[in-house]
Amino acid sequence: MRRWFTRVLIGLVIFGPFALWDSGAQSPESEWRFYGGDAGGTRFSSLKQITQKNVHLLKRAWTYHTEELPEGKFAPAPSSHIMGFACTPLVVDGVMYIVTPSNRVIALEAETGREIWQYDPQAGKTRDRATLRHRGVAYWEGPSATGGGKDRRILYGTKDAQLVALDAATGELCRDFGRNGIVDLKEGMINPEYPGSYQVTSPPAIYKDLAIIGAAVPEGQPKGPSGDVRAFNVRTGKLVWRFHTVPRPGEFGNDSWGGDSWKDRTGVNVWSMMSVDTERGIVFLPTGSPSYDFYGGDRPGQNLFGNSVVALDAATGRRIWHYQVVHHDIWDYDLPAQPVLVTVNRNGGRIPAVAQVTKQSFIFVLNRLTGEPLFPVEERPVPKSTVPGEATWPTQPFPLKPPPLSRLNITRDDLSAVTPESKKYCQELFEKLATGPIYTPPGFKPMLQITGTLGGNTWAGAAFDPTTGYLYANANELASFAEVVPTDKDHPLPFRRGGRYGEYGKFTDEDGYSCLSPPWGTLNAVDLNSGEMVWRVPLGEVEELKARGVPRTGTLTVGGPIVTAGGLVFIGATTDNKFRAFDSRTGKVLWEAKLEAGGFATPMTFLGKKTGKQYVVIAAGGGSWFSKTRGDALIAFALP
Numbered sequence: 001m002r003r004w005f006t007r008v009l010i011g012l013v014i015f016g017p018f019a020l021w022d023s024g025a026q027s028p029e030s031e032w033r034f035y036g037g038d039a040g041g042t043r044f045s046s047l048k049q050i051t052q053k054n055v056h057l058l059k060r061a062w063t064y065h066t067e068e069l070p071e072g073k074f075a076p077a078p079s080s081h082i083m084g085f086a087c088t089p090l091v092v093d094g095v096m097y098i099v100t101p102s103n104r105v106i107a108l109e110a111e112t113g114r115e116i117w118q119y120d121p122q123a124g125k126t127r128d129r130a131t132l133r134h135r136g137v138a139y140w141e142g143p144s145a146t147g148g149g150k151d152r153r154i155l156y157g158t159k160d161a162q163l164v165a166l167d168a169a170t171g172e173l174c175r176d177f178g179r180n181g182i183v184d185l186k187e188g189m190i191n192p193e194y195p196g197s198y199q200v201t202s203p204p205a206i207y208k209d210l211a212i213i214g215a216a217v218p219e220g221q222p223k224g225p226s227g228d229v230r231a232f233n234v235r236t237g238k239l240v241w242r243f244h245t246v247p248r249p250g251e252f253g254n255d256s257w258g259g260d261s262w263k264d265r266t267g268v269n270v271w272s273m274m275s276v277d278t279e280r281g282i283v284f285l286p287t288g289s290p291s292y293d294f295y296g297g298d299r300p301g302q303n304l305f306g307n308s309v310v311a312l313d314a315a316t317g318r319r320i321w322h323y324q325v326v327h328h329d330i331w332d333y334d335l336p337a338q339p340v341l342v343t344v345n346r347n348g349g350r351i352p353a354v355a356q357v358t359k360q361s362f363i364f365v366l367n368r369l370t371g372e373p374l375f376p377v378e379e380r381p382v383p384k385s386t387v388p389g390e391a392t393w394p395t396q397p398f399p400l401k402p403p404p405l406s407r408l409n410i411t412r413d414d415l416s417a418v419t420p421e422s423k424k425y426c427q428e429l430f431e432k433l434a435t436g437p438i439y440t441p442p443g444f445k446p447m448l449q450i451t452g453t454l455g456g457n458t459w460a461g462a463a464f465d466p467t468t469g470y471l472y473a474n475a476n477e478l479a480s481f482a483e484v485v486p487t488d489k490d491h492p493l494p495f496r497r498g499g500r501y502g503e504y505g506k507f508t509d510e511d512g513y514s515c516l517s518p519p520w521g522t523l524n525a526v527d528l529n530s531g532e533m534v535w536r537v538p539l540g541e542v543e544e545l546k547a548r549g550v551p552r553t554g555t556l557t558v559g560g561p562i563v564t565a566g567g568l569v570f571i572g573a574t575t576d577n578k579f580r581a582f583d584s585r586t587g588k589v590l591w592e593a594k595l596e597a598g599g600f601a602t603p604m605t606f607l608g609k610k611t612g613k614q615y616v617v618i619a620a621g622g623g624s625w626f627s628k629t630r631g632d633a634l635i636a637f638a639l640p
Contacts, residue, residue, distance in 0.1 A: 040341030085621025157200025178237030196224035214270030227269025241317030258300030267291030297389030361456030401531030452480030460560030519554030540574030572599020597622030597631025
């Protein structure tokens with residue numbers, strides 16, 4: 001008896017609170033029920049079993065392969081070779097839910113990676129499968145309609161614009177939803193006169209019994225599918241409300257579109273993730289650019305609600321407020337990331353707010369109830385366009401705090417010199433190009449756009465620690481080429497972006513490195529209470545340059561961070577295919593692990609229902625605009 005008691009006592013001392021773990025129901029704080037960790041997208045976990053002191057002990061616990069590689073069982077079509085595995089898994093009641101690039105939804109045992117079930121919308125097709133960069137699924141639960149027990153569903157959208165509802169326990173279609181488990185999202189959204197692609201890349205937002213969803217629509221044509229946001233009943237699939245992202249006559253904001261330029265306009269969509277204030281019943285939309293992205297001569301005006309944070313009554317779709325971060329966008333500065341719902345200290349009080357990161361590398365911090373900025377924002381004059389018919393807006397908003405996360409101008413001193421070859425190439429190229437500060441409109445001579453279309457922040461978004469008020473975000477230092485060229489007579493617009501460097505050309509050297517001086521990728525911590533930068537560190541390293549004695553340059557990044565109560569920021573995102581943990585207070589790297597491919601996704605963390613162990617999971621899919629390496633691995637790490 002004494003020996004047994006001694007063993008139990010030693011176990012309690014060593015393993016602490018999880019030595020006698022109850023394998024019953026878990027609290028939502030132990031799980032990861034939303035893409036952003038919670039409905040507000042904070043990506044914060046209160047778990048602290050993994051700490052700054054023991055994170056160096058993390059080991060790979062299991063690996064699951066989707067087999068969606070060219071040589072795999074579910075090979076993608078050749079045209080889909082860059083479509084990486086970018087999913088952030090959900091974990092509910094010991095089960096993990098993921099979605100693959102070819103839209104298969106798979107349920108796994110969260111602590112072992114063993115497959116439980118899968119739903120395949122392309123069943124029977126094992127080669128040349130259609131794919132897209134899909135970021136995740138949504139989870140909903142409620143009382144069973146038949147009485148007794150719970151109804152638990154997985155909802156997600158597909159490449160061919162189907163909203164699918166699956167039984168979370170079995171993976172079977174919920175036959176009472178839509179038509180046998182599926183709602184065709186294209187219905188009522190496609191104008192036969194102006195057809196175009198319509199697909200879903202992000203999970204719907206869940207509010208009570210509603211699934212609120214947007215879509216990816218064409219960016220290269222002015223008219224086409226609608227970018228409206230809609231809400232569907234999660235039990236029946238019936239449409240509950242529709243918000244016109246391009247206001248119609250009689251609606252607020254229609255006068256921001258000159259003439260009838262609002263009509264049949266595509267773009268102004270929500271392809272990224274939305275956030276929900278469940279307590280107040282508000283859903284926050286990050287809207288995209290009006291199409292065509294790079295010329296607005298056919299749409300004079302500010303073009304609401306393009307490039308805006310829009311707050312809607314989640315139950316009705318009624319607009320509460322909006323805040324436009326780019327007026328009359330011609331730079332493809334759509335809002336790419338989920339708004340983060342935060343609470344900040346101000347004048348001795350606590351203010352509910354929303355923090356929005358942007359491609360321009362700005363962070364807008366807005367009062368969650370009114371949309372008013374919590375830090376001063378200046379409407380500054382910006383250069384006018386010289387392109388015939390183009391009437392750029394005379395001012396653009398510049399937040400004075402927090403500081404931008406990337407540079408907003410380029411001089412010769414900003415060019416890379418990491419190697420003699422790179423220095424020579426970038427300087428010679430720079431001399432051929434016009435330059436100007438951010439929001440300089442492109443003209444008929446090739447110029448550099450700063451930030452570029454993949455500079456600043458991307459869909460990676462940000463994470464927020466409510467205990468410190470720190471917001472964490474990674475950013476890129478990358479400029480784009482911009483040049484306007486005439487079109488042929490069959491084109492609907494007189495001008496488009498193109499020229500010798502292409503529509504989406506990037507200012508890189510012959511090795512694909514950014515022509516801007518390093519660091520090319522950074523991880524940043526900002527105190528949202530004060531609006532000040534806390535720390536900024538390079539994110540990633542280039543092995544070839546490191547071998548030549550070049551200090552840590554950072555790499556261009558795709559994918560975002562999470563933060564935990566253990567004082568850690570976890571992020572992959574880098575082209576060196578590594579997964580890292582940083583000290584959330586200082587930015588010091590405390591741990592790193594090599595992945596099969598780039599972790600170009602946002603990780604997540606959860607507490608095992610049976611083992612009581614904290615796991616950290618990331619998809620290593622690679623295959624971005626920065627890396628040709630592809631992977632199909634979902635990897636879980638835990639303490640030994």
